[in-house]
Amino acid sequence: MTAAAPATDAQIERWQRFRGSRNTALATPHGxxxxxxxxxxxxxxxxxxxxxxxxxxxxxxxxxxxxxxxxxxxxxxxxxxxxxxxxxxxxxxxxxxxxxxxxxxxxxxxxxxxxxxxxxxxxxxxxxxxxxEFDGVPTFDYNPDWVITGRYEAYPEPVDVPISTANPLVDGVHRSVGEVVFHVPGREHEVRLHAEEEKLGALNVTFHDETNGNTTDEWRKVFVPRPRPDGSVVVDFNRAINYPSAFTPYGTCPMPVSGNSIDVAVEAGEKLPKGRII
Incomplete structure (x- = not known):
């Protein structure tokens, strides 16, 4: 991967606001x-x-x-x-x-x-x-190269895909509404990831990548804003976050659909929480 392009002050400011809100939300009582x-x-x-x-x-x-x-x-x-x-x-x-x-x-x-x-x-x-003892989730430095434009290909109808969860005794279901398709830095081939629908037409993508088990948890997720009328989407991996199961062994968080993997190290977004060892 080539050296990152310089981030603008506005990009850094928006990302820092996002990080502040994220850490505040995590630290709520009984959260x-x-x-x-x-x-x-x-x-x-x-x-x-x-x-x-x-x-x-x-x-x-x-x-x-x-x-x-x-x-x-x-x-x-x-x-x-x-x-x-x-x-x-x-x-x-x-x-x-x-x-x-x-x-x-x-x-x-x-x-x-x-x-x-x-x-x-x-x-x-x-x-x-x-x-x-929580003082924020460790993250990679903001990198504008990981703000990627791709496209969304909706399915005619949602498809329920069986998945595992963070608790081996609990199975889950991923309601795939389509696929987010994009290229990652340093790779020519397309990446296709199943997506779930969120509020107001946004998408949730749960994924593996080559940082998992090293600098990041075993999987992460990223929210993608509602696709534009032409089907294009912007995937900002700087906003990739951990599921609750990264912080606690008592979660039942969904794992990615089989094949929802990126074959490079996505060195953007949240890292392993402090004190967590995989």
Whole structure:
């Protein structure tokens, strides 16, 4: 790859604003940096790690039995849990259900989740050192050569493609709406990557590249603004970001579709979080 063209002050400023917003969003209370466990619920009421009460599921409904002395309250209302409460979710849904701990009783939020048609809970602890010691995600320096113009080729209809996730017990589905096609610096052949649709017609592309497992996580994603009327798109790999599973072992983040790989080192965007070793 040839030397990068100089970046303009305006490009650097826009990128720095993006990085500031990204780091702020990651560091929100009870966000992705606060996950401290992922636990499947059993059929019999059972104790779980890190959380008071007895938890169970009959397959369609999740149940929690606790006394007022356990200190659990409902996230939505603040009402104490004293007895048995239940909740029903659809696959891939989550509910910030109960909370406890800390001076105000809200340090830990317990998220109820339905994954692979099974109920699980995740604890979100604002005292997690991943959050308290967070000072931003390391990144490559901004490189305008990695702002690439390509094209979008939409499918006649979306195609559901089975994929794996960060949790080997949870399979996923990638709803491919088309392919983003472009050339990368230093390569003559085209790269084609499956894309999912986001809000307002934007696209989400999850990809592997040759930096994975070295300077970056095992995969990353980049959001692509809505294609122009002529089908052209701009892919800014300086804005490639990590999935939550780069920061925590308790994510169920989707892996790329088979073949969604770039055969060069994309030295742009987010690197491995500090302290993370693959």
């Amino acid at each position: 992705w940096l606060t996950l401290t466990s992922f636990q499947w619920l059993e059929s019999e009421p059972s104790a779980v790690e890190l959380v008071p009460g007895l938890w169970s599921t009959n397959g369609t409904t999740a149940s929690l039995t606790a006394s007022a002395a356990d200190g659990l309250t409902l996230v939505e209302t603040g009402e104490p849990v004293d007895g048995t409460i239940t909740a029903v979710l659809q696959d891939e849904e989550s509910l910030m259900w109960v909370q406890f701990g800390g001076a105000d009783g809200t340090q830990v939020v317990v998220e109820l989740a339905m994954r692979a048609d099974k109920y699980a809970i995740r604890t979100r602890d604002n005292g997690s050192p991943v959050l308290t």
